Amino acid sequence: MIEINDLTKQFGDKTAVSHLSMQIEPGEVMGLIGQNGAGKTTTFRMILDFIDPTSGSVTWDGGPITAEKRQKLGFLPEERGLYQKMSIEDQVLYFAELHGMKRADARIALRDWMKRLNVVGKPEDKVQSLSKGNAQKIQLIATVIFNPTFLILDEPFSGLDPVNTELMMQEILNLKQQGAMIIFSSHDMAGVEKLSDQLTMLRHGETVLQGAPTEIRESFGRTELYLEAPTPTDILASIDGVASIETQGDGRLLHLSNPEAGKTVFEIATQAGYIPAFAQEPPTLDAIFRREVAAGEVK
């Protein structure tokens, strides 16, 4: 288990990360969200011992992250880096060897991974000949080929098209099922919600939200109501607890200040009988994220 206890990092008088705590169990995925400069990468760098925390600690199974444990730690940095003039095989095997994997095993695994991720090219091809998407896949392969126990992924989906994003998400879920502890950062809220068992939202280094995505969403109440019904908008707007209404596709999205207003909306909308859609849900992670960011800016 990875335990981060009261981790703080200050650069001069600027606090990059403030009193961050979290736990990641085996087979669990922690999503880290926040604006640029919120402290996500600084958190990763402290976990990796690239920089020393001002206070707090990071432990792996109750102890420090030793050289032996590092062998089972995979890291995908935000700014991707590969040896451009080296062949795919040479560099993936090099990274695998540094993580204690035998070259022969890594060679076999590389072919398997390239097939699974639909990488266009041969292991002997130089990285500079690959497209950006394929190079990103190779980067991911280099990060996970040795079956890491602990995986840190900094913006793993940036620059990927939806098909490749889905492919990569599937592989992350596979690693999770194999028992890996995973922490990743992303701006793709749908992806975060899909992958994460727990998530932490940072704002200017402060932890503003933490917990399971569904719990976090539910904590905001079921204040989003999607409705497809012939009821006039002015009648809906006059209901107590309806804060605002906006058109969304074939229906309307009602923002409620009080979730209880949903019952009244349902009664009025169904007075004439059948309606095609009525869905009262908590706000999406994306909406929560925007709301929290806006709240931070107001402060």
Next chain:
Amino acid sequence: MQKKQLGIVIRQTFVNRLKTVGYWLLVLTPILILAAIAGISFIVQATQNNAAPKIGVVQNQALVHYLDDQHQLDADIKGYTKSSTANKALADEKIDAVLVEHEQQFTLTKRANAQSIDEKTLQSALTQYNTVKQAQALHVSDKTLQQLMTPPKINTHVQSQKGVNKDGANSSRANYAVAVALGILIFMFLTSYVGMIAQEIANEKSSRIMEILLAATSPGVQFFGKIGGIGLLALLHGAIYIVLGVIASVWLPKIRQLKNALDMLQGIDWSFALMTMLIVIVSIFLYMVLTAIIAAMVNDLSQVQQAVAPVTYLSLIGYILTFVLNGQPHNVFLNVLSYVPFVSQTLMPARLGLQYATITQAAIALVLEVVALYFLSKYGLRVYKRNVLTYREGNITKAALLSLKGLFKSH
């Protein structure tokens, strides 16, 4: 486990560079240049006209006989009774020069396109001719004349620290020549490998590969792994030259330039060669450690040259001082500098070659280098760790020098 990772990084750095065209250009270019020089020199020698110049001597049959008999001058001597005949022969390019004597003064008239005449030897021969003539006029016997004209013989013995060396002059000359040649070679090695290690570290840092590597290993493994890998390339480079030298000396002994070089190497004191080699090897590692520390400051590859420029200037100090060393055995400044790490790699071998320093003094310089290497590696690793994942803006040279100030600060 760290040892295993260190081995992997060394192997990767070594093999990767070994596969590049750049490394083999670095190794082979000096050989190709030498081969080209030797080839051009061979062609020039093979095609040059070796015919002896023809000198016409006017109205002086005695001089004609004297020059012919002496064989001092590599020239065909021909006598002319008339000056006009000699001048016509010169104009018709039948002879290369006309020599005329007038009251013991000689005039040599040459064609512009004449074969080369050794005027120094000619002057010496004419001086002797005049002396013989004067001696005959004074009725000096041939035996006495022979004694008068025999130059004294000087046997040179050099009293070095190791004792009397009968071939001292040759040995010292050989060692100095080798020391100067080594100075050039060492400078070339240092600048090449300083650039190579800087490129290696800067490439990984700027492309963020360093972050992936340091997630798996420690900064120490990367630091010493890179230095080890590039160091092995430098050693291989040196070994290739030694092997090629041996092969050339065995297979191509008839080439004149090579024979001259081999003759010079015969005069080498092998304790000098061994000590020089050790000093040079340690200095290469010393410079690479310093460069690795500074290169860790670099944000992208375009800053490499700027960052390592101070290191190149440092290596230039020892290189330049080697050329002013000859004839200054008691220069305190140079003597002290020859012990100073970063400068000693060229100065001490040169002093040793000139027998201005003993092998013990060279050993002291070597020990000082090893001590400097130990402490620079130990404390440099801290700075490397601090710099290698830090991306700064502004003047990189200034930042590099400031960073070195923190060398002995605790973590």
